[in-house]
Amino acid sequence: MERQSTGAVAGVDSSFDQLNRDWYIDKAVQILVFLGGISAIVFIIGIFIFISKEGFGFLVGDFNFREFFFSPNWRPTSESRETFGILALIAGTASVTGLAMLIAIPFSLGAAIFIAEFASGKTREFLKVTVELLAAIPSVVWGFIGLAIMNPVIIQTFDVPVGLNVLNAGVILGLMAAPIMTSIAEDALKAVPDRYREAAEAMGATRWQVIYKVVLPAAKNGLLGAVLLGVGRGFGETMAVLMATGHSINIPTSVFDSVRALTATIAAELGETAAGSSHYQALFTIGIFLFVITFIINLAADLIVRGIRKG
Amino acid sequence: MVGPEAGNPAAAPMESAVKLGVRDLQISYGRETILDDVSFDIHEHEIFGIIGPANAGKTSFLKAVNRMDMFNPEMTVGGSITFNNVAVDKIRNVYGLRRRIGVVFPLPVGLPLSIYDNVALAPRLGGQKNRAELDIIVERCLTRAALWDEVKDRLNSLGSMLSGGQQQRLTIARALSQDPELLMLDEFSIAVDPVTTMRIEDVLKELRSEVTIILVTNLVQQARRLADRTAFFLEGGCVEVGLTEDLFTGEVKDQRTRDYVEGRFG
């Protein structure tokens, strides 16, 4: 290799300090990956801007805060008077999500504790893989299961005329959300350092006491984060609730009532509206509402989970 | 504190150019200053020893020379270090600087590449694509690092799967493969057996004609065997710089140097 000789005289040799090709490539890559990095922020802002843009006409026009949030009447295509009340849709979403959480929270926390604290070796590996595969089943398949399998089962078991209702969608949604909640909760439990367990065991605590008194309190935030993400998932689920709720506007009084969810309303009606009409814009306004709520849920979950890492 | 003033016999044993000039160097991590007020010159073609107990700031000094503070937001460097009379903190292309400086840190790192690719990496980064040239470089560097005989039949196996001592020598071979102007070794013999250490020490003596060497070591006798001049770092400062022989024959300015060299602490 050739190199400029410095010789015995104290000279300045800055020949190494040249902005060569490698340096420029490095800078270019740095800029490129930075663009990739900010793309996530760009997309989130973009989502908000574009759905707001489409829903804007309704928000400044026909939108009436009281009617929108407190009227149970969703009659976007009424000849006499269009009404855009989403109360019944909120009730539908809330009832289905609520029932789903009632099912999913205890079972997924139980399963997470079992997998993290009791199962070992092959069993543990098997359960983890199974849970991961369950989480991968597409929502349209779950909707189909509600429609084709759960529906007749509910009709027969409970002797009701329609099996597409809060019960059906709640169970389906519970089964859907449980695997995700299980794996996040299991991560939270695994994140509790083993020395906590060892310290408690050294003091003579039983396995049950270790879990109840030490592990669960230490993992509390992570578990809460798991529950919140489950709620977010149930709240935003579209195809399964579209297919399993019965899709009729209703404020439910029992689990056998058919309901309609916010997400499903958009999915069912967007295709039939003319772009730019009040109905179309109202659907985008529901989209804004969904976006804001899920954003808050995700933000809360993130802050809570981050809380454990700092504390 | 001893600065290399003109006329000080301990400052410049050879009439050669200053390779590395250090003035009022201060290094801190966050609020904690771990090296302060260090000044000396290192001349071309000398072996410059740095001795001192753990946490004296020796390794941080090497990191500052190599501008590794760039990757650690906690680390701040004050004062100045010049390489070939160019202030390193003013350099735009720090990669160019690092290519001319070979470093061996105490923890051996065999990259998860083949042994051959480990040693050929630096030349390749420099644009060398000729396989025959690379073959020559790889063999020369592995031989100098006293590793060639052990690995010449399995150059395609992973460098990261070698034993600790072998990885250490692979790291040395990689530093040599850069064909550096300045070679900085930080406790290189920590994972290497005594016989191999002696072989590498012999190579370092040979290299003196081509390369300037900074030898950080916790073995005072190693500094005595190899270094032309030696600096003694203690508790975040440079206590003394002088001809190695002076340090070991008691011609020291500071009692602490004598105590350390004679093994009374550290």
Added chain:
Amino acid sequence: MFEASALNRKNETRQKLFRFGLGTMTGILILPVVLIMGTLIYKGAPVISFEFLFASPTNGMTAGGIFPALLGTVLLVIVALLASVPLGVAAAIYLSEYAPDNWFTRAINLAIINLAGVPSIVHALFGVGAFVIFFKFGTSILAASLTLAIMTLPVVIVATRESLQAVPMAFREACWNMGATRWQTIRRVVLPNAITGILTGVILEVSRTAGETAPIMFTGAAFFLPLLPQTVFDQTMALSLHLFVVSTQVPGMPEQLPFGVALVLISMVLLMNSLSIALRMYLRGKKKW
């Protein structure tokens, strides 16, 4: 351990009960799914044949095969991957190799979490507003795939970031010490050792993309098309939407056919996931350092 044997026995019983209870809960979570899968296979398997997979639907979709939907799903997935993999890998490289620990990086991470958490139907609305209307792609494979790409971007980013971060810091430092630029370090040492991990993430994304329905409903997927798509600006059928259509929208549908469609879709998705899991386990068993 000598006087408290009664208490010990009580504790032991309680612990066994506890363990049994939790095990049962885990079982209850898994059992229905096993039953459901059994039913899907039992009812769906007889429908599946070579003709079912490679013929077009006939008779108002009540007979024939699912080929256009299968092909459409493959096209949608390919175009979505072309967009999201480079972008996602770039984002992950930024986050793992460059990003400082500050509020801006936290904002990016929060955006990624939200991108994964926003309801799929909201992604659909975005796709309509942005790609179909604003960028004038119309309802097309391109618009649908881009919508899917943005929705599944977090899958690639998270998997890639994890596998990049699994490469020890010492390797990077060793490269930097030799004068390698950040990019040279990434390209020669970090990426080659993370590539299999990235691949598991990509396969996972394929599975997610193939199963999504809502985001493509209004952006590019059609209930039925007599012709196969010719360019990315054409609409296409898709397997997931096809399942929705045949199970809800078509009167006089033979009971078995939707089961066949569901079985094909779920097999595709689970196969991809299993592949990803298998690759990950293989990786874990094969250490390079």
